[in-house]
Amino acid sequence: MTYGLYLYGIFPAPGPKTLDLEGLDQQPVQTQVIDQFAILYSAAQQERYLASRRNLLGHEKVLEQAMHAGYRTLLPLQFGLTIETWETVSNQLLEPYHQSLEHLFEKLSGQREVSVKLFWDSAAELQTLMAEDAALRSQRDFFESLRSDRADGKSLRMDEIVRIGQAIEKAMSDRKQTIIQAFRETLAPLAAESVENDVLTEQMIYNAAYLIDWDAESEFSQHIEALDHQFEGRLKIRYNDFTAPYNFAHLNS
Known part of the structure; x- marks a missing residue:
C-alpha cells in the first residue's frame, strides 16, 4: 500500500x-x-x-x-x-x-552550503581566564575564602557578590565573542551569504552556515584550519564541507 x-x-x-x-x-x-x-x-x-x-x-x-x-x-x-x-x-x-x-x-x-559549529570547554576556559586575569582571580578567591570560612567575621554584601559574578560572566562573554568575531571576520568575506543559527548545547558557542562558490571549498577549509590553529586547544570545530542549502532556500511570496 x-x-x-x-x-x-x-x-x-x-x-x-x-x-x-x-x-x-x-x-x-x-x-x-x-x-x-x-x-x-x-x-x-x-x-x-x-x-x-x-x-x-x-x-x-x-x-x-x-x-x-x-x-x-x-x-x-x-x-x-x-x-x-x-x-x-x-x-x-x-x-x-x-x-x-x-x-x-x-x-x-554554482553555490554550496557549508556549516561551522564551535564548541568549547567552559570550565577549562574559566580556569584559563583566572590564570590570565590576576585582579579577577583575586576577587574570586576572596569570595571563595569567605564562603568557606566565616570565623573572621567578614562578610560580603549581596551587591558585592553580584558584582563579582557579573565581572566573571562578562569576562567569559568577551572571550567567547573574541572567538566568534574572529570566525566571522575571516569567513564572511569568502561567502556570498551567511546565516547564524541558535546554539544547540551549553558547550556550543557558534553555529553558522555559509553559502560559498562550489569550487572555493578548498580555500574555505584552509581558513578553518588556520582558525583552528589560532585557537589551538580551546575549541572543537565541527565543519561540514557540503550539505543541501537549507539555510539559503527560503521562499518569499
Missing part, C-alpha cells in the same frame, strides 16, 4: 535523469518535470514520516547524492512532505511561487 508521493527537492528542468538512487523505505527515486521545474520524489510507504535519525539522514542522502552527481542547483524541501497528486504541487507551490523559485535558482547556481 502506498500513501502518495514523498518529495525531496526541486531542480531546474530537466533535472536528474540518470540517477540510480534509493529513497526512504528503499523506494527508487524518480524525477517529475512540471513546467520549468524538476521534482525528485519516491513512492511514500507511510502516511506520516517520523523525524527519526534514520529518516532524516535518508532524506538528506538523496539530495546530497544528486548534487554530487552534478545536479548542483537544488532547492531542498522540508523533511516529511508528501502529496497525493502533482496538481497539489502546481497549485500550492510552483504557480504561486514561480518567480521566487526562479530567483532562488539564480542565487544558488
